Amino acid sequence: MIEEYLTYISGVRRYSARTQAVYKEVLESYFRFADALTVTDLRNYEVHLLDEEGLSAKTVALHLSVLSGYCRFLVRQGRMDSNPARLVPRPKQEKRLPVFFREEAMSRYFEQTGAVPRFGNYEAMLSRLIVSVLYNTGIRRSELIGLRRGSFDPARRQLSVLGKGDKMRQIPLIPALCEEISLYLQSVDERFGPVCNNESPLLLTGKGDAMYPVFVDRTIKKELEGIEGISGRKSPHVLRHSLATQLLDEGADLNSIKEMLGHSSLAATQIYTHNSIEKLKKVYLNAHPRAKNGGDYGDQD
Secondary structure, three states: OHHHHHHHHHHOOOOOHHHHHHHHHHHHHHHHHOOOOOHHHHHHHHHHHHHHOOOOHHHHHHHHHHHHHHHHHHHHOOOOOOOHHHHOOOOOOOOOOOOOOOHHHHHHHHHHOOOHHHOOOHHHHHHHHHHHHHHHHOOOHHHHHHOEHHHEEOOOOEEEEEOHHHOEEEEEOOHHHHHHHHHHHHHHHHHHHHHOOOOOEOOEOOOOOEOOHHHHHHHHHHHHOOOOOOOOOOOHHHHHHHHHHHHHHOOOOHHHHHHHHOOOOHHHHOOHHHHHHHHHHHHHHHHOHHHHOOOOOOOOO
């Protein structure tokens, strides 16, 4: 039945290969632990993952979510009467605010790594462009890797991005990013010649190969290392968080940000409002007259 379910999420639900691999690993892990899908077995599995395997609450919740989806599939197939996973409470997760880089810190990076001076140094241009595309568009790492030359439309200044669930969205590009991509593509043509076409990956490694996740991650860490104001985790997702937070701070509405990021629901986008609320609190405490004097009423006229 596991293979049938994996075929279903691949062919019908069109989950990515990575998601399919995660689902397969979770299901195989569960059935090494238990022979049946019962409330008791699922609860024992949850305790096993938390106490014996030492997994985080978030990871355990993912396991239970996968198992719940599998149970729903079995119910639809008529092989189970109900979904026992629905009766298993998920472990409590600590809510963490998205990590992001300040606008001034990213501006400092772009000032220090001007695009034109890097022209002629292919690897340097590619490294900066990876950061620039991720930061200016907010796309995911997998979406960056999936970009093709035909995805870039310089005339309309937009990028066609294939997101989760094979959903295509159009993302507007600022003029500076359009120019940077165009300069980079000139370098690609000079380096690799006519082998590149609209179906070729937009971004190629120095050897002319398609990029891969580790390549992108290493590039981000190397590029942002030592930049004043940038510390902590350096990843494609943090750049995505940074754009979303800054758009919200500049007054963009949540629905527009949702569409740009490719979120399936508004709830996923609303997490960025927490950072803006924290910023508002600081402004309030620093500026409000009663907040500055500790909240005392003082003398009244």
